[in-house]
Amino acid sequence: MPNWDEQTDIVVIGSGLAGLAAAIEARETGASVVVLEKMALTGGNTRISDGGLAAPGNFLQKRMGIADSPELFREDMMKAGMGLNHPELVTVVAEKAAAVIDWTREALGVQYLQRLDRFGGHSAARSLTTRSHSGVDIIKAQEKKLRGLGVKIRTRCLLTALITDNRGAVRGVEFQPGYRFPKKTDAPKKTLRAVRAVVLATGGFGRDVEFRRLQNPSLNESIGSTNHRGATSEGLAAALRIGAAPIHLSWIQTGPWACADEAGYGKGSRFASYSVYPTGILVDPATGRRIVNEWADRRIRSEAIIRTERACVGIVDAEGARQDSRSLEPCLKNGKVKGFEKLAELADAYGMPAGELIRTVEEYNRRITQGGTDEFGKPLHQDPRPLSEPPFYAIRLWPKVHYTSGGVGINSRAQVLNLTGRPVPNLFAAGEVCGGIHGASRLGSCALIECLVFGRIAGQEAAVSPHT
Numbered sequence: 001m002p003n004w005d006e007q008t009d010i011v012v013i014g015s016g017l018a019g020l021a022a023a024i025e026a027r028e029t030g031a032s033v034v035v036l037e038k039m040a041l042t043g044g045n046t047r048i049s050d051g052g053l054a055a056p057g058n059f060l061q062k063r064m065g066i067a068d069s070p071e072l073f074r075e076d077m078m079k080a081g082m083g084l085n086h087p088e089l090v091t092v093v094a095e096k097a098a099a100v101i102d103w104t105r106e107a108l109g110v111q112y113l114q115r116l117d118r119f120g121g122h123s124a125a126r127s128l129t130t131r132s133h134s135g136v137d138i139i140k141a142q143e144k145k146l147r148g149l150g151v152k153i154r155t156r157c158l159l160t161a162l163i164t165d166n167r168g169a170v171r172g173v174e175f176q177p178g179y180r181f182p183k184k185t186d187a188p189k190k191t192l193r194a195v196r197a198v199v200l201a202t203g204g205f206g207r208d209v210e211f212r213r214l215q216n217p218s219l220n221e222s223i224g225s226t227n228h229r230g231a232t233s234e235g236l237a238a239a240l241r242i243g244a245a246p247i248h249l250s251w252i253q254t255g256p257w258a259c260a261d262e263a264g265y266g267k268g269s270r271f272a273s274y275s276v277y278p279t280g281i282l283v284d285p286a287t288g289r290r291i292v293n294e295w296a297d298r299r300i301r302s303e304a305i306i307r308t309e310r311a312c313v314g315i316v317d318a319e320g321a322r323q324d325s326r327s328l329e330p331c332l333k334n335g336k337v338k339g340f341e342k343l344a345e346l347a348d349a350y351g352m353p354a355g356e357l358i359r360t361v362e363e364y365n366r367r368i369t370q371g372g373t374d375e376f377g378k379p380l381h382q383d384p385r386p387l388s389e390p391p392f393y394a395i396r397l398w399p400k401v402h403y404t405s406g407g408v409g410i411n412s413r414a415q416v417l418n419l420t421g422r423p424v425p426n427l428f429a430a431g432e433v434c435g436g437i438h439g440a441s442r443l444g445s446c447a448l449i450e451c452l453v454f455g456r457i458a459g460q461e462a463a464v465s466p467h468t
């Protein structure tokens with residue numbers, strides 16, 4: 001073992017939702033906790049997220065009388081994940097989701113909008129949204145809580161290695177203080193002993209083009225990403241180097257609502273996610289025809305767009321656009337969304353055959369109002385609305401890398417597993433750095449909830465990890 005520079009009971013790596021949830025839980029047991037974060041800013045992808053959290057049986061569903069259950073939620077996740085999901089992990093998320101929402105309200109003071117969304121692949125309206133429509137609400141609340149508990153988050157500290165003993169048990173970490181992302185330097189490193197355990201919560205690798213290309217060569221630099229700059233693979237790699245099991249690394253999710261005409265997540269993604277897909281249609285500009293069930297899960301929708309080999313056009317009417325009017329205005333201002341009084345004008349603007357587009361919309365409306373089946377399997381009986389109230393709004397959509405479903409294997413106690421499926425002693429993980437929960441495709445609003453559920457478990461378990 002090295003001559004340790006510092007020591008603490010528990011080291012948490014990463015200051016996103018999962019890491020901070022773990023830090024709070026661990027600290028509340030009385031353990032000393034250090035959080036290391038490589039970026040200058042805390043919060044990772046959580047900070048820029050939309051703050052949507054799916055939870056069956058949540059307080060708002062109860063108030064609104066919406067029937068739902070952990071079993072139904074679990075089925076939805078497993079279906080989207082094509083059964084690759086590790087069922088015991090999905091069960092944990094489904095069963096603890098509503099309680100963890102209560103925890104955010106009661107212990108952290110997080111507030112939610114009085115609305116529930118039903119995203120693609122979910123069988124019920126079960127997704128809550130934080131008051132400012134961003135994950136930053138929860139990050140701020142967690143940071144406040146940690147300040148009260150006397151835990152400091154040390155930014156610009158890059159985890160460079162997990163240090164193990166000759167049994168393979170994790171004893172601490174090596175890190176580089178004063179780190180300036182993304183520079184690689186030989187600046188001196190320090191060692192920090194973790195008397196009890198290390199919690200890895202370093203998020204996904206959506207912005208790590210080299211690493212994601214290794215997993216899926218088609219996701220090269222020409223494909224954009226919605227993620228924060230620091231969504232890279234060093235934390236995951238550190239765990240793989242000491243023998244953690246890699247799970248589902250090549251299942252990398254692209255967001256079908258990403259706007260083709262702006263970088264990163266931008267403003268258009270939210271409009272498409274909250275207005276276009278729930279209330280509108282997606283059309284191939286070359287044919288003027290729909291291409292997919294707009295309520296299908298993300299993988300199915302993204303693949304349908306990619307098959308056309310061109311950006312497709314999402315269309316909503318005025319009533320649909322009011323679904324998320326807060327995102328319409330900035331999108332109209334920056335020109336990513338355009339409004340038209342007539343469908344023929346919209347078709348002209350996007351180079352579509354106008355007659356075909358008008359026929360597509362008429363046929364779609366007719367089936368909704370008169371009853372009928374949909375060629376893409378959209379459940380028309382569940383009340384999608386016809387597109388009839390001008391102006392009609394349109395946005396060009398082309399998928400971007402959004403979420404990495406794969407990562408280190410964990411069990412339902414958040415213990416990191418090795419290549420033979422046994423726990424790596426003293427190493428826990430939570431959040432997007434883990435693999436196995438979502439399988440082939442993560443449903444919208446299922447990541448933040450999972451980070452909270454497993455972040456808390458990781459912190460609780462790490463705190464009682466035996467001194468060895």
Ligand SMILES: Cc1cc2nc3c(=O)[nH]c(=O)nc-3n(C[C@H](O)[C@H](O)[C@H](O)COP(=O)(O)OP(=O)(O)OC[C@H]3O[C@@H](n4cnc5c(N)ncnc54)[C@H](O)[C@@H]3O)c2cc1C
Binds near residue numbers: 045201
């Ligand atoms: C634009 C956008 C919108 C989204 N909206 C939603 C939504 O509404 N609902 C939902 O459920 N999901 C959403 N997601 C997904 C969700 O935000 C993420 O999956 C989740 O926030 C991941 O949390 P985390 O704690 O695992 O990682 P993060 O929040 O990314 O935090 C990980 C932290 O670890 C740090 N780190 C990484 N490597 C190291 C290292 N080597 N040393 C030290 N620190 C390191 C990172 O810098 C980062 O701060 C969205 C994602 C994006 C990009």
